[in-house]
Amino acid sequence: MSDIDVVVIGAGAAGLAAAKGLAAAGRSVTVFEAMNRIGGRAWTETETFGFPFDRGCAWLHAADRNPFYAEASAAGLRLFHHDMSLDHLYYGRSKAQAEAMAAMARADAALAAALARPGPSSGDVLSELLPDNLAADAAATFGGPMDFAMDPDEISAADFASAADLDPNYFTYDGFGSIVARWGADVAVELATPVREIRWGGPGVDVVTDRGVVRAGKVVVTVSTGVLAHAGLRFSPDLPEGYDEAFDDLPMGLLTKIPLVVEGERFGKQPFDDLLIERRSRHDIYFLCFPFDLDLMVGFVGGDFAWEIECAGEEAAIDFATERLARTFGADARKAVKKGAMTNWGGERWTRGAYAAARPGRAAARKTLSVPVADRIYFAGEALAGPLMQTCGGARLSGEKVARDVLGIAA
Ligand SMILES: Cc1cc2nc3c(=O)[nH]c(=O)nc-3n(C[C@H](O)[C@H](O)[C@H](O)COP(=O)(O)OP(=O)(O)OC[C@H]3O[C@@H](n4cnc5c(N)ncnc54)[C@H](O)[C@@H]3O)c2cc1C
Incomplete structure (x- = not known):
């Protein structure tokens, strides 16, 4: 019974x-x-910054198939259409100019074409589909650790290929x-x-x-x-x-958010700009800049580096993200960073x-x-x-x- x-x-x-x-x-x-x-x-909480901050999911992906989007829209919530396209790319300190941005877009398209080709790729490892150059590294960082939450040498190419294109995407205040x-x-x-x-x-x-x-x-x-x-x-x-x-x-892959409150400085970035600071070391960081015009840059690290940084702790993570801004935009960036935080889904025993x-x-x-x-x-x-x-x-x-x-x- x-x-x-x-x-x-x-x-x-x-x-x-x-x-x-x-x-x-x-x-x-x-x-x-x-x-x-x-x-x-x-999980949205307001304690850390005094405004809503998503510790977990934030983008309402695939809005045309996502019931949460239809309901949020019907409820009149403040929504912003934000499909990720890399607005700003830095290799270390140097900003990628038009040709480098075009090379990265070509690398991204080449990866998509390789994934779409029928038949098993050698070894089913995403990294094997990538040439060894900076542009391909950046494309793989954006699609790999920052999206799939794993490094390309740990991702099944077949699995990656079977994930849908998630456009259109919306953010909610x-x-x-x-x-x-x-x-x-x-x-x-x-x-x-x-x-x-x-x-x-x-x-x-x-x-x-x-x-x-x-x-x-x-x-x-x-x-x-x-x-x-x-x-x-x-x-x-x-x-x-x-x-x-x-x-x-x-x-489980890991994506770690390192949100920074940045006051009095926008580094020439507009609300919702996407910014990737790429390194060959894999210590890459992506920032979602100033969503909803808030004084907030949400840093993201993914893959193995995310596991490392969560172990290092919140202070080390804030320090890392702040230093990346300072190395890229100048030492004054340190003064502009007033506060930070780090999510810790790797240490959360229930996920x-x-x-x-x-x-x-x-x-x-x-x-x-x-x-x-x-x-x-x-x-x-x-x-x-x-x-x-x-x-x-x-x-x-x-x-x-x-x-x-x-x-x-x-x-
Ligand atoms: C940092 C981060 C960013 C993300 N960004 C996005 C995004 O922008 N857009 C998006 O769509 N998705 C995003 N995601 C993914 C999204 O949050 C998840 O895919 C989704 O919320 C998972 O829902 P679920 O119900 O499958 O699992 P969960 O939300 O994990 O629910 C499972 C529940 O089971 C509970 N549980 C575990 N063990 C036990 C047990 N033994 N007994 C009882 N209960 C138990 C857990 O506490 C948990 O509440 C993100 C996730 C993270 C961590």
């Missing part, structure tokens, strides 16, 4: 969407969330996290209740938390592949062959990174996880969002789809 129909694990975009879909169809649902808030990797929190507010969630184990040896599932065991017919698991690979959630008996490998084959990217040769792992186990354990989340992988809108759509799967409704 089951106490309830479905347990949903995780109250991020995917879990909230799954719970909404199941409840709307009349199923009894319990949602367990390890953190003391909903939203997961969608209120914060993407606050949109998700408002949308999910009508879902009853058991907060601060990590699920430790799923026992599925008998009929249905027993979901074990520190506050007791809940028996359900089915379970929807929306925690990140990073949490699953770290055994943040155990399965008893072990999952069938292939699932544990798939968790390992979809490791273990920013989002998943397949290891070279392992892009099929996403498909493995999309198959439910014993008609009882269903996976959903950004890693299973198809072409909208890694995005918050994609996570929500994945949650909506898994609800239909549980209900046995064909797509």
Whole structure:
């Protein structure tokens, strides 16, 4: 006998969407969330700067397919259309002029063409598709660590190629996290209740938390592949062959934001300009400049360097970002930086990174996880969002789809 129909694990975009879909169809649902808030990797806070700052997702990607965009737009929220195109590129201290910018655009187009060519590339490693020159480095930095949150030598070319073009993109002043929190507010969630184990040896599932065991017919698991690979959630008996490998084959990349409050100086940049300071050392940093005309430059580092900098700590990260500005625009930049912060998704045990990217040769792992186990354990989340992988809108759509799967409704 089951106490309830479905347990949903995780109250991020995917879990909230799954719970909404199941409840709307009349199923009894319990949602367990390890953190003391909903939203997961969608999290807007105002404490740090006194205005909304997204620690996780910020761009409403693929707005034409992203339900969050339609709702934000209908609600009259302040939105800004911002498709990433590199406005300013610096190689170390020197600003790339027209020819260097054109070379970078050519490198970007050459990479896209190489990815579009049918047939397996040698080794399925993104870096193998790149010539060894500065322009290709910059193109790969923008698409690799700053977007896929991994370095090109760790990215599966097939996985990278299967991600959708995310235009059109929008930014919201209120914060993407606050949109998700408002949308999910009508879902009853058991907060601060990590699920430790799923026992599925008998009929249905027993979901074990520190506050007791809940028996359900089915379970929807929306925690990140990073949490699953770290055994943040155990399965008893072990999952069938292939699932544990798939968790390992979809490791978490890391994208770290280093926002700086910059007063009295704009370095010739306009609100929402994209600025990349590229180094051959891979210690690259991208800045989103002065969004909504705020005195804020949001620095981003990604891939291995992001893991390093999060370990070094917030002070070191602010120092690094400030020094990059000072080296590029002059020592006065130091005086203009009044405050900074660093996000820490690598140290967050309930995500273990920013989002998943397949290891070279392992892009099929996403498909493995999309198959439910014993008609009882269903996976959903950004890693299973198809072409909208890694995005918050994609996570929500994945949650909506898994609800239909549980209900046995064909797509
Ligand atoms: C720095 C950064 C920048 C990003 N930028 C963008 C962007 O601009 N645009 C965009 O669309 N996307 C962006 N993303 C990605 C986006 O935030 C995620 O893809 C999306 O929010 C993931 O939703 P989810 O529901 O799949 O997972 P999550 O939001 O991680 O939800 C899963 C939930 O499960 C909970 N959980 C984990 N383990 C347990 C357990 N054992 N028991 C109970 N609960 C558990 C977690 O606490 C979490 O709340 C960004 C992410 C990061 C980190």
